[in-house]
Amino acid sequence: MLLISDKRVNYASKLLGLQCLFIATTFVLPLIVADDPSNFSWLVGFLVFLPASYGALIYLYCRTAITGSPLKSTDFLHALPLLICYSLNYDILLSPEKALSFVQMPETTLIRHSITKIVFYGQALFYSVLLLRMLSRYQAQAKQTLSSYNPDIFRWLWSLVAFTVSIWTLKVAFYFLNLSSAVNTLADLLLVLMVYFIAIIQWRNPSLFHIKQLTEQLEQQEPPQAQEPSRGLLDLEMRSNILQLVQEQVKKEALYRNSELTLSTLAEKVGVSVHQLSETLNQYGGKNFNQFINEYRVAEVCQRLDQKSEQKLIDLAMDAGFSSKSSFNAIFKKVTGRTPSQYRCQ
Structure with missing residues (x-):
């Protein structure tokens, strides 16, 4: 009831x-x-x-x-x-x-x-x-x-x-x-x-299981026949150029600070298709979109901690673009091998 x-x-x-x-x-x-x-x-x-x-x-x-x-x-x-x-x-x-x-x-x-x-x-x-x-x-x-x-x-x-x-x-x-x-x-x-x-x-916690952006992303997916083969259609030089362009854009504009950033919105900002960006990250960069963006977020938190920031860890995490404390802790430890508290102490 x-x-x-x-x-x-x-x-x-x-x-x-x-x-x-x-x-x-x-x-x-x-x-x-x-x-x-x-x-x-x-x-x-x-x-x-x-x-x-x-x-x-x-x-x-x-x-x-x-x-x-x-x-x-x-x-x-x-x-x-x-x-x-x-x-x-x-x-x-x-x-x-x-x-x-x-x-x-x-x-x-x-x-x-x-x-x-x-x-x-x-x-x-x-x-x-x-x-x-x-x-x-x-x-x-x-x-x-x-x-x-x-x-x-x-x-x-x-x-x-x-x-x-x-x-x-x-x-x-x-x-x-x-x-x-x-x-x-x-x-x-x-x-x-x-x-x-x-x-x-x-x-x-009614919102615990809900992913706000997932429905939108599923609707934007192209039909299977329009997707590129798993080996990809871009040559190495093209992938390298796209990756460099994406890295510059993400870092220069701090796009990773947007907790609702998606693959499609980043592709639109860079000026490439969703599939070109996904292929570049997966087959040239060796990571998926989630991992790619979260590494920038972790790097920013680490930089702030290295500068002896007195802000609370959760505030640093939210400023860097993380959406929850649990995801921040899990991703930070996966990337650095230490918890945020351990990193701050050391």
């Missing part, structure tokens, strides 16, 4: 709130079954198939958390696994007695129940693969085109994916390999820990 009603939280948080609600509601199922006969028996048919929506909700949450974009009309296709389960078992939805019998029976041989099982567990595998591909793509895109973003974004989301895959692996192993009920209980505990832990973080 906090995630859904709090005005501070973003669109992704409301999706996460819905996910929490579904999971909490699902855990009511064993209580209803144990209390047979119950006034809530009519809910059993709806609750037993509700986990078929978990994969889609986590996928949509991760996507909207990173890009900040709302759902599209085509996203309702992600409700198909749940709708298929409901459609194949409409009789269970309409009859509390049949629903209770269904959840209490050890196994079934009906074809529609077998199809339900395939859809129910298959969606978990399908969305796990989608999640892995999506996060890998967005992370690579951020590294290639954005000069600054909070690396904690992807640490949290990769942790979420790891939890999701682990939970469904335990569920599938329990169901198909007839393992101890302790395996199923462990999966349920991981599910509760995962969602509510992430939910609390999202509630306290």
Whole structure:
């Protein structure tokens, strides 16, 4: 309810709130079954198939958390696994007695129940693969085109994916390999820990997972057929000239101090195409755009510290173009081999 009603939280948080609600509601199922006969028996048919929506909700949450974009009309296709389960078992939805019998029976041989099982567990595998591909793509895109973003974004989301895959692996192993009920209980505990832990973080820091410039950069990408081959089309002399021009421009105008600097905006300032700049940095300079710009930022902070600056480290970092304390600390140590505090002391 906090995630859904709090005005501070973003669109992704409301999706996460819905996910929490579904999971909490699902855990009511064993209580209803144990209390047979119950006034809530009519809910059993709806609750037993509700986990078929978990994969889609986590996928949509991760996507909207990173890009900040709302759902599209085509996203309702992600409700198909749940709708298929409901459609194949409409009789269970309409009859509390049949629903209770269904959840209490050890196994079934009906074809529609077998199809339900395939859809129910298959969606978990399908969305796990989608999640892995999506996060890998967005992370690579951020590294290639954005000069600054909070690396904690992807640490949290990769942790979420790891939890999701682990939970469904335990569920599938329990169901198909007839393992101890302790395996199923462990999966349920991981599910509760995962969602509510992430939910609390999202509630306290709604912008934690959002990369403001990423959506814009994805929209500006040229279609695959327009991209240059991996070996590049520029000769060594051309790459050298472009790199020298970029270095002069970045240093002279201190462009790195802009925390929202992107590959496309730098390419526009220098007067080359996005692909020419990307190819030059990657294949001639030996680093991606993110690394290239952050080295200038670290160099400026080091210079200020060498001059015995009394400013706070976080103020030096922000002046140099870093967008967060965590990204500054991580990048500074990666470049210099020391933390900012250690560098200042030494």
